[in-house]
Amino acid sequence: MSNHGGNVSVIGAGIVGIATALNLQRAGYEVTIIDKVPPGEGATLGNAGIIAPSAIVPVMIPGIWKKTPAMLLNPMGPLSLKWSYAMGILPWFFDYLRNSSAKKVTTIASGLSDILSGAIEDHQQLARGASAEQWIKPAPYIYVYQNEADYHQEAFSWNLRKSHGAKFTFLKNGEIQEMDPSISPDYKFALVLEGHGFIPDPLGLVRSLAKDFAGKGGTILHREVTDIEIGADGPESLITPQGSIDIETLVIAAGAWSGKLAARLGSPVPLETERGYHVVLTDPGVAPKYPIMSTKGKFVATPMTMGLRLAGLVEFAGLQAGPNYKRARTLLRHAKRLFPGVRTGEFTEWMGHRPALPDSLPVIDRSPYFSNVYFAFGHQHVGITGGPKTGRLVAEMIQGKKPNIDMKPFSIRRFKN
Ligand SMILES: Cc1cc2nc3c(=O)[nH]c(=O)nc-3n(C[C@H](O)[C@H](O)[C@H](O)COP(=O)(O)OP(=O)(O)OC[C@H]3O[C@@H](n4cnc5c(N)ncnc54)[C@H](O)[C@@H]3O)c2cc1C
Incomplete structure (x- = not known):
C-alpha cells in the first residue's frame, strides 16, 4: 500500500x-x-481467548470490599497479593475499591460497553482476507453455577449486562449435562450467552x-x-x-x-498489573465444545488447539516478581470439580500481565x-x-x-x- x-x-x-x-x-x-x-x-x-462483548462489569463490584480482605488473606484464592508488594500498591488498591460503588460500576460498564460491543464483527473485520480469519470462532459462552440461588446473587451484574444488550438463556438441572456430559451433575444451573465467541489460539x-x-x-x-x-x-x-x-x-x-x-x-x-495464570491440559480426556466459566472456581475452561486451557486468577505482585505456579495449579483442582473425568497429569503453565487502571x-x-x-x-x-x-x-x-x-x-x- x-x-x-x-x-x-x-x-x-x-x-x-x-x-x-x-x-x-x-x-x-x-x-x-x-x-x-x-x-x-x-x-x-496466554489469555482465555474469550471474545466477550458482555464482559462490561469490572472485578470490583458493589459490596466486594467486605469480602476483599479475606480473599487477599487466602494465598491460593482467586484474588491474591504478594505481601512484599502490599505497601506500594495500597493507594492504587484504595482507588480500585473506590470504583466499586453501584454508581461507579454502572458508569464503567457504559464505557466498556462502547469498546466491547460488536467485538465479533470487529475481529472478523480485522482478520478479513488473511489467515487470521481461521481463529475467530463465534460461539455461546456458558456460565455454570451449582444452583440457581448462586446466579441470583449476581443479579446486579447480570441486570447491568442485560441493560447493555446482553442476551442469554438458561439451562437447568440435566440440561447442562445434555449439552456437555463431561460437566459434573453438581452444576445445576447455567447461563448461555449469545453473540460471543472464542479464539482457540490467541498467540x-x-x-x-x-x-x-x-x-x-x-x-x-x-x-x-x-x-x-x-x-x-x-x-x-x-x-x-x-x-x-x-x-x-x-x-x-x-x-x-x-x-x-x-x-x-x-x-x-x-497503571498496575493484575497478573493472571493459565494451565493447558494437553491430554484432558474431556472436550467441551464451548468456553465455560466456572463461577465457583472463578476460572474459564476454553477448548484450544493445544489442549483445554484453564485460565483466571488475579495476583497483585507487580511486573518484576517471577510467577508463583503453585497458584496456577489450583486451577487443576477447580477443573476436577467441574469436569470429574478430566485428566490433569500433563499440562503446561503460564503467567501474564493484565494492564489495569483503578477504574x-x-x-x-x-x-x-x-x-x-x-x-x-x-x-x-x-x-x-x-x-x-x-x-x-x-x-x-x-x-x-x-x-x-x-x-x-x-x-x-x-x-x-
Ligand atoms: C489469565 C488471563 C486471561 C485472560 N482472558 C481474556 C479473555 O478471555 N478475553 C479477553 O478479552 N481478555 C483476556 N485477558 C486480557 C488480555 O489478555 C489483555 O487485556 C490483552 O492481552 C492486553 O493486550 P495488550 O496488547 O494491551 O498487551 P500485551 O499483549 O501485553 O502487549 C504489550 C506488548 O508491549 C511490549 N512492550 C512493553 N514495553 C515495551 C518496551 N519498552 N519496548 C518494546 N516493547 C514493549 C510487550 O513486550 C508486549 O508484547 C486475559 C488476561 C490474562 C492474564
Whole structure:
C-alpha cells in the first residue's frame, strides 16, 4: 500500500498494538511496530481467548470490599497479593475499591460497553482476507453455577449486562449435562450467552495478523524501547539498545509496561498489573465444545488447539516478581470439580500481565502535551475482546476523524496529570 498518510511507530505487538498498526496500514500509513518480544508474546499469548462483548462489569463490584480482605488473606484464592508488594500498591488498591460503588460500576460498564460491543464483527473485520480469519470462532459462552440461588446473587451484574444488550438463556438441572456430559451433575444451573465467541489460539491469531501486516509492507522490529528522546517540538526518536529510531507519530500500546513510557511523555498514570495464570491440559480426556466459566472456581475452561486451557486468577505482585505456579495449579483442582473425568497429569503453565487502571477502563487518547503521541493501553481482563475496536479508534484519531463513541471515559486526563 502506498504511503500517503505518514509514518507511525507503535510500541507493543500485543492485540492492541497489532490492531492499531493494521488499521493504520489499511488507511495508507507506513507503520513500524517495535516490541521487545515477538508479536503476541505479552499478555495476549496466554489469555482465555474469550471474545466477550458482555464482559462490561469490572472485578470490583458493589459490596466486594467486605469480602476483599479475606480473599487477599487466602494465598491460593482467586484474588491474591504478594505481601512484599502490599505497601506500594495500597493507594492504587484504595482507588480500585473506590470504583466499586453501584454508581461507579454502572458508569464503567457504559464505557466498556462502547469498546466491547460488536467485538465479533470487529475481529472478523480485522482478520478479513488473511489467515487470521481461521481463529475467530463465534460461539455461546456458558456460565455454570451449582444452583440457581448462586446466579441470583449476581443479579446486579447480570441486570447491568442485560441493560447493555446482553442476551442469554438458561439451562437447568440435566440440561447442562445434555449439552456437555463431561460437566459434573453438581452444576445445576447455567447461563448461555449469545453473540460471543472464542479464539482457540490467541498467540496464533496475533502471529497471523502480524504476518498479514508484514506481508503488506509493515515493519516489525524486535527491540526494547528504553527511552524516548524529546526535542523542542516533541518526541523525536525511540532509544533502543540497537540504536535510535526516528519517529513521526507514536502510539504507546505497551500493555502493562505502558506506565513508564506514558510518564516519560509527561502523563503519569496509575497503571498496575493484575497478573493472571493459565494451565493447558494437553491430554484432558474431556472436550467441551464451548468456553465455560466456572463461577465457583472463578476460572474459564476454553477448548484450544493445544489442549483445554484453564485460565483466571488475579495476583497483585507487580511486573518484576517471577510467577508463583503453585497458584496456577489450583486451577487443576477447580477443573476436577467441574469436569470429574478430566485428566490433569500433563499440562503446561503460564503467567501474564493484565494492564489495569483503578477504574477498569483503558486509556485511548491523544497526549495532552504532544500532538504526535497517542495512548492505547489498560484493557485489564478484556483486551482480546476490545483490542480490535481500540485499534480502529486510535487509527481514526490519527486520521483526524471523530470516533462515533464518547471518548471521554478513556481520556488520559482523568488521572489529573
Ligand atoms: C489469565 C488471563 C486471561 C485472560 N482472558 C481474556 C479473555 O478471555 N478475553 C479477553 O478479552 N481478555 C483476556 N485477558 C486480557 C488480555 O489478555 C489483555 O487485556 C490483552 O492481552 C492486553 O493486550 P495488550 O496488547 O494491551 O498487551 P500485551 O499483549 O501485553 O502487549 C504489550 C506488548 O508491549 C511490549 N512492550 C512493553 N514495553 C515495551 C518496551 N519498552 N519496548 C518494546 N516493547 C514493549 C510487550 O513486550 C508486549 O508484547 C486475559 C488476561 C490474562 C492474564
